[in-house]
Amino acid sequence: MAYETVIGLEVHVELKTAAKVFCGCDARFGAEANTRTCPGCLGFPGSLPVLNKQAVNFTIMAGLALHCRIAPFSRFHRKQYFYPDLPGAYQISQYDLPLCEKGRLEIVTPEGKRTIGINRIHLEEEAGRTYHSGSGPEGYSLLDHNRSGLGLIEIVSEPDLRSPAEARTYLEKLQTILQYIEVSDCKMEEGSFRCDANISLRPVGGKDFGRRVELKNLNSFKAIQAALEYEEGRQSALLDAGTPLEREESRAWDETRGSTVFMRPKEKAGDYRYFPDPDLVPVVVDDGWVEKVRQSLPELPEIKRERYIKEYGLPLYDADVLSSSRPTAEFFEAVVKAYGGDVKVVSNWVMVELARLLNMEKMELPAAKITPESLAGLLKMVDEGTISGKIAKTVFTEMFYSGKKPRQIVEEKGLVQISDKDLITAVVQKVIAGNPDSVADYRGGKTKALGFLVGQVMKETRGRANPAMANTLLREELDK
Amino acid sequence: MELCTMCLGELRKALDNKEASSKEITAAFLKRIRGFNPELNALVTVTEEEALAAAGEADTRLARGNGVTPLTGIPVAVADNICTQGVRTTCSSRMLEDFIPPYDATIVSRLKQAGAVLIGKTNLDEFAAGTSTEYSRFGPARNPWDVNRTPGGAGGAAAAVAAGLAPLAVGSDTGGSLRRAAAFCGITGIKPAYGRVSRYGLAALGSSLEQAGPLARRVDDAAALYRVIAGPDPYDTTCLPTPVEDLDRLEEGIDGLKIGIPREYFTGAELLPEMKNLLLSTVKSLEEMGVRTVEVSLPSTRYALAAHILLAAAEGGSNLARYDGVRYGYRSPETKDIFSLYTKTRQEGFGDEVKRRIITGTLVLSTECYNDYYLRAQKIRTLVIKDFSKAFSGCDLILAPVNSGLPPKVGEKRSNPLDMYLEEYFTVAANLTGIPALSVPGGLVDGLPAGVQLMGPAGAERTLLRVARRLETVAGELLIPARKK
Numbered sequence: 001m002a003y004e005t006v007i008g009l010e011v012h013v014e015l016k017t018a019a020k021v022f023c024g025c026d027a028r029f030g031a032e033a034n035t036r037t038c039p040g041c042l043g044f045p046g047s048l049p050v051l052n053k054q055a056v057n058f059t060i061m062a063g064l065a066l067h068c069r070i071a072p073f074s075r076f077h078r079k080q081y082f083y084p085d086l087p088g089a090y091q092i093s094q095y096d097l098p099l100c101e102k103g104r105l106e107i108v109t110p111e112g113k114r115t116i117g118i119n120r121i122h123l124e125e126e127a128g129r130t131y132h133s134g135s136g137p138e139g140y141s142l143l144d145h146n147r148s149g150l151g152l153i154e155i156v157s158e159p160d161l162r163s164p165a166e167a168r169t170y171l172e173k174l175q176t177i178l179q180y181i182e183v184s185d186c187k188m189e190e191g192s193f194r195c196d197a198n199i200s201l202r203p204v205g206g207k208d209f210g211r212r213v214e215l216k217n218l219n220s221f222k223a224i225q226a227a228l229e230y231e232e233g234r235q236s237a238l239l240d241a242g243t244p245l246e247r248e249e250s251r252a253w254d255e256t257r258g259s260t261v262f263m264r265p266k267e268k269a270g271d272y273r274y275f276p277d278p279d280l281v282p283v284v285v286d287d288g289w290v291e292k293v294r295q296s297l298p299e300l301p302e303i304k305r306e307r308y309i310k311e312y313g314l315p316l317y318d319a320d321v322l323s324s325s326r327p328t329a330e331f332f333e334a335v336v337k338a339y340g341g342d343v344k345v346v347s348n349w350v351m352v353e354l355a356r357l358l359n360m361e362k363m364e365l366p367a368a369k370i371t372p373e374s375l376a377g378l379l380k381m382v383d384e385g386t387i388s389g390k391i392a393k394t395v396f397t398e399m400f401y402s403g404k405k406p407r408q409i410v411e412e413k414g415l416v417q418i419s420d421k422d423l424i425t426a427v428v429q430k431v432i433a434g435n436p437d438s439v440a441d442y443r444g445g446k447t448k449a450l451g452f453l454v455g456q457v458m459k460e461t462r463g464r465a466n467p468a469m470a471n472t473l474l475r476e477e478l479d480k
Numbered sequence: 481m482e483l484c485t486m487c488l489g490e491l492r493k494a495l496d497n498k499e500a501s502s503k504e505i506t507a508a509f510l511k512r513i514r515g516f517n518p519e520l521n522a523l524v525t526v527t528e529e530e531a532l533a534a535a536g537e538a539d540t541r542l543a544r545g546n547g548v549t550p551l552t553g554i555p556v557a558v559a560d561n562i563c564t565q566g567v568r569t570t571c572s573s574r575m576l577e578d579f580i581p582p583y584d585a586t587i588v589s590r591l592k593q594a595g596a597v598l599i600g601k602t603n604l605d606e607f608a609a610g611t612s613t614e615y616s617r618f619g620p621a622r623n624p625w626d627v628n629r630t631p632g633g634a635g636g637a638a639a640a641v642a643a644g645l646a647p648l649a650v651g652s653d654t655g656g657s658l659r660r661a662a663a664f665c666g667i668t669g670i671k672p673a674y675g676r677v678s679r680y681g682l683a684a685l686g687s688s689l690e691q692a693g694p695l696a697r698r699v700d701d702a703a704a705l706y707r708v709i710a711g712p713d714p715y716d717t718t719c720l721p722t723p724v725e726d727l728d729r730l731e732e733g734i735d736g737l738k739i740g741i742p743r744e745y746f747t748g749a750e751l752l753p754e755m756k757n758l759l760l761s762t763v764k765s766l767e768e769m770g771v772r773t774v775e776v777s778l779p780s781t782r783y784a785l786a787a788h789i790l791l792a793a794a795e796g797g798s799n800l801a802r803y804d805g806v807r808y809g810y811r812s813p814e815t816k817d818i819f820s821l822y823t824k825t826r827q828e829g830f831g832d833e834v835k836r837r838i839i840t841g842t843l844v845l846s847t848e849c850y851n852d853y854y855l856r857a858q859k860i861r862t863l864v865i866k867d868f869s870k871a872f873s874g875c876d877l878i879l880a881p882v883n884s885g886l887p888p889k890v891g892e893k894r895s896n897p898l899d900m901y902l903e904e905y906f907t908v909a910a911n912l913t914g915i916p917a918l919s920v921p922g923g924l925v926d927g928l929p930a931g932v933q934l935m936g937p938a939g940a941e942r943t944l945l946r947v948a949r950r951l952e953t954v955a956g957e958l959l960i961p962a963r964k965k
Binding site for chain 1: 561563679681715794798801802808854
């Protein structure tokens, strides 16, 4: 029996605001434990929440980037439960009136473009971190409240995803967009991007949804895809055996075992006793406010990609890679502007040489010492014939590590290309004189020997001879 | 001169004319506290050292003559559910018995800025959940008029002012505690309009219902204290961002004003006949001053109390959830895991009434009950708001009882918690609607004080105070019989 996989994703994203969402504490990552706290985010008697406007703006930005309707009227609810890392015993969140609704995200799959619906985006606060040590009577737990009260947006997709691979693509795309508009670092390893997945199966062509399983403890994109694939298989086997899921449940992904493990039934989720938070007033967002936020958004990746294809004539793959990260796109566009030459040349250098070095050094673009102007300068030097393409790669590597300008490097290392006909002719003659066997081979019909001889010319000139010219002049001399 | 019998105006004059220093005045009140507080149990903490230090600073300010406000050098007592930095704030609960806040409530920082002298923290029902201070961890406060009787919910603060332990006090009012205590002790108490006084630092119980307000023996004194603590506060989002209304020229005449008498508060309500008579004679006095009275109807009155009970429990239960022994406050000594830490700490840390509120509140907000209880209570709240709006379209303010009868004897009402809730029958509407309300002494019934409640629409504070000033001339200043003074 063929089954259709139905997947929905809930993503929590920590906002990169300067302060926490309901108090003025510094929101940046990585400080000594419990040094970024105040009576508000510690739930002291008499403390009150005050809404951070930047957090609302960031939420609206995310909503606009995902084509959501921004609610003109929304409010905060208390979600109540007891856990030591939740200082007030309630999380300020949103319930029936979220800030953003009914959006979409387009993803590119091997089968083509697909539109995934976004049900809602709402703003809420983070809880603290708990560190467990030992167990039994000797065990203890430590609480760090630096994270308590951090702004969080929850992005809930419609159950429109149809495969684990699609789910991964969706997450990668979502991460790109949110990083693009700079509302979050979106780093799974730092906890600023977290995902829970819901998956169910139904017969192909079926209209009703099957019983779903919620997957938790998914710590990387790889794990998410693997967990969904595993669960797909598990549920499919159960259906084939005639023992479909009896109830909705939550399962945890076990990385070491490579399987999902039962956690608890979904009904036992607990009654959160939601009610509107009486300490906060509703949020009223008018058209003017939305428009102002819209103006502040950068050109989004999908628009950029289309523009690269149209304006620069780049193929889809190249356009996709270059537009996929904002630093890359901005760097690329700056080089194009400064260089003024063939865009495909630029695209090649950015996608191949630059990417290679960044990867090797495990660096991100903003940290690289190369500026768009210096790369443009390098390309111009190649066009001018000052250096060969091959030498340029050496210069580029030096630029990457030292931050020096190309002209400076070329001068310091004496790498200026030799295009002096007489000079090269002299070297050619020397090489011919010094390699009688190869010359004989060539004259005997082995055209491959030419390559060897050209190589010798390059060796003699320490790579600086203009290779095309060396080739031509060699042939001339040999054919004499 | 008997400093402790002086009202604010007289103390101010004495200070300004250098007839007494703040240190002398403060010392006088501290002495009186030492003498009478053991019996009255009005103050939970007396900040003797801090008060004398603050008084010294006030004297310096007065000598230099800069930054002098009406409150500079004047002792003020603050209810123990309002956070005072470095000074124990217990909320009259075992849960916070040794809790020392690292910050001041906005009310307190404003008092300090004005140069007032914090003299101590007053007794109240545990977390303000109650009507008599009988639910206090430290035992009930006593009514200075009859120590066998309770002084009402904000009882410690009211008793302190009435007995001359402090000239001014600040207490909180979630369902009437402040007004009722003022009435039981023969003084004036104001529940400001919701959003007029910052709640930052006031340990929350009924977040959408409560306000802290002034207690004093004279209306002018209460108004002066109100001016200092009221006003916009960026730390409290529910605090109105508009400046406090003008409260000048309170001595202006009141003839021509129209006062509404709510039918439902006088017929069918369980008013002691003597209380009813006192109120009716108060109405007559007002009419003689040129005020016109008109009957108004508030049909939602029969549901208001029930709605208040449910909403106060829902919000209160939620606000009390943070007291769990994890970050501060009481923690049960022998626990083996997080579950027992939570359950034992809260079992041992909270008193019965607080537990009742939490359980009720949890039920009210549960999925099964939300629509029938919480949502419906909020709808009734809207009806109460509409009733008052309609009434105010035909009158300038409303006169009503504060309490149905005499201050209950200690222990009298504890057998049935519901009886205690019923005592707030006349006062909950002002909390539900957020309108300003006050209690001013109306006279004596059986030798014990009785108060008159005035309620007005938003922005009517000046009108309320003008009428209250006139009324206090009718009752005269109620002074506690000689043996207590």
